Amino acid sequence: MDLFFLDYRDPLVGLIFITILIFIIALLNYFWRFFAYKDEEEKLEKFIKKFELNNVHKDLLKDPNLSLANLIFLASIFTRSGEFEKAIQIYLIALEKVKDKKEQEDIFISLAEVYFKAGFLERSKEVLLNALKIRPRNEKALKLLKIVYLRLRSYKEVLDTLECLLELDEEVKEEKEFIKALMIKEQDIDQKSKIELILNLDIKDNIMLQRLIFENYQIIKDQNLFDIIDLIYRDKKIVKIDKQEYKEFFYALNLLPKEEKIFLKNQNFRMFKILNDNDFKVKIVFSYVCLECKNAMPLFFYHCPICYGFNKCKILYEVKLDETN
Template structure:
């Protein structure tokens, strides 16, 4: 026993123990690395089989692209060409071939990001969600995946999930205040357990400076046939003219723009000039005893300049959350009345 204690205190003995321990740890790490890599490869294979489509590239062309072993950057360019032409299934097939060839996390992150974006553009929201969540397992701070996921959850009205994504973006210093105000107002507006009054009070408590929140409140008043005289704050007319124009009772007459609109509609007799050429023109027609002029509306995204037929808070083309720029156009009056929501 005494000899053992002497050996135990020997520095060489301690060095042997240290080297042996380091060797065992390195061996287990190596074995675990091989196992993890093999397991990841199996997961990728399952993933590819799950998302592979027979409606895109034929098997002949798939095998050809695999055999010539193009770089993933080149495959990405080819897939992007198909994406821009709207041939999403071919783009998906190419990204899956690239994914099969991918070796590094950086390559997989690039492919998952683009593959998810293609599914999103094609309108397959749940598949896009699955791909982006897979991408976040590899790259938890991927901003593209997080931003598009927030839009997906918004479209699917999964607002609690969207709040989680917005928190992740906030941690990366992404400006989310406008999105946060919109999401919270939507959660309140869609809560079936709240009365109309409770919804309005909660939305007012958001204390948001964004005009879109005032429009959301106005929409709720109109949808519930509540008297608009109870509104605390009216949106600026250029943010809601497409709703106010169809009202049959004059409201908010202390605002000059509202007053000018209701004069043009022949609902009040006191004239007011408007910043809108169209309202001034219809007012002039009224004074000329022509009452068949009406307005209809187009909607423009300030970011991508897309022209769309109905109002949007988030542009369906570029997904910017700035709301639509509302453009009135003078037309001949008819009996059909359409609210923009």
């Protein structure tokens, strides 16, 4: 019986078998990659056709002599000028041309940003999910997806996205508490229960959450005046907080009893008080700057609309003559 298996113990025979096995595995891997790549191409083609717009210049833009860099540059110009439909069409054509995964990923993100700016949130979400299929740890895509979910009021998905950003060593603890407060605010329960649940969150040192609570429920915590000064100026009501900076501001606005005199250390408050007391029509004008990307906005933002950063809004203010009166 041992003689019958003698040949199979020959090292050369074993080597042949191993070679054949490697060849079969390589062949199967080749076919798997071929069909997987073909499937990806078909999915990409379906995606492009799904959002494709009719355009008389489409054939011109598809010209092989027109490079990918030129297409992206052209799309960025249309995006900046607000011609979003043209930018979308160009990015879709660029997707047809490109084969490299990294380039596809970059185009997906640019396309998602255009859809986001144009207000097509569902489309922006779908495009971003395609980008994340290529590279799940894409920080830029995750940050924009977070904002898209936020605009769609899909707060659970926002929290899931924040968990992904946490894995990338992003500091999201305060933002998670803020999103939880928004979730509670949307619940179909009475106001008292909402306030109780929100106040049980980790509020300490969370500037944005404290502002949200004051803005919606007029409950003030131990926050800095200059984090909510625009809200107090808008309402022109005294809030109960024993801090000198608040007293100075209320005094400048003539909200304190007339017999009470306070020395104003803040130059803007002092100027406002003097001009107002001398019958000049004055007002305090506010502007908002992102500490991350340095862009200025006319309205306050919890999340920067440009770089999508949380708690990056610095409130600037100055006294101006009120020319409307």
